[in-house]
Amino acid sequence: MYRMIYRSRSVEPLNWEIVRSITSVSERNNAAxxxxxxxxxxxxxxxQAIxxxxxxxxAVFRRICRDERHSDxxxxxxSIIDARLFGGWGMRGIGAFDFNKQIEQAMKEKYGEEEGGIHFPLEEWQALAMINDIKMMRELPEWKK
Ligand SMILES: Cc1cc2nc3c(=O)[nH]c(=O)nc-3n(C[C@H](O)[C@H](O)[C@H](O)COP(=O)(O)O)c2cc1C
Structure with missing residues (x-):
């Protein structure tokens, strides 16, 4: 089994509506x-981690690459992995634009800032650390099953 992580730039400012429109289609396709x-x-x-x-x-990455909602x-x-980190989640959407102020500040101090928001890492170990931090948070919107 493999885990791919990539980052990209959205062509427009992100909000829940856009995230949900992606994750609802993804949940269906990915589960299949x-x-x-x-x-x-x-x-x-x-x-995104897949x-x-x-x-x-x-196959899904080739499709995602062609999607005009993002670039760069x-x-x-x-990486080759032994076990899934996201078993049971076809594609869980997390709005890092919607964290409470305290959490957002802590994440910015730890991972840096870009364009006024939290900077998504360019290195795999940092990306996994960030994902782990987020998994540890209980009060995130969309996080509860
Ligand atoms: C950031 C981002 C992440 C996406 N992730 C997935 C995904 O995990 N699975 C998926 O099927 N489609 C994902 N999509 C949507 C695909 O790009 C594509 O629109 C969708 O799979 C339908 O493809 P089709 O019209 O060729 O059937 C993502 C799109 C974006 C912009």
Missing amino acids: AGLTGILLASRSHFM EGNFEDVN LSIVGF
Whole structure:
């Protein structure tokens, strides 16, 4: 099994409506392909982790690359994994633009800022650390199942 992580720039400022429109289609497609993952959205950028078989991860990534809702895709990681981090989540959307002020400030201090929001990492270990931080938070909107 593989986990791909990439980041990209949104062509328009992100909000829940856009995130939900992506995750609702993704949930359906990904469940059918045995893919799981998480989609983080700051005001200006996406960061996504996708887990599954080599062919399935690549197939969805090729589709995602062609999507005109974002640009400037950078692969942050592509690794062989033993176990999923996001089992059960076809594609969980996280609005990093919607964190409470205290959490947002703490994340900015730890990971930096870009365009007024939290900076999504360019290195895989930092991306996983950020995802882990977010997983540890209980009060996130959209996080509760
Ligand atoms: C940031 C971002 C993440 C996406 N993630 C997924 C995903 O995980 N799975 C998926 O099927 N589509 C995802 N999409 C949507 C695809 O780009 C595409 O619109 C969708 O799969 C439908 O493709 P089709 O019209 O070729 O069937 C994502 C789009 C964006 C902009």
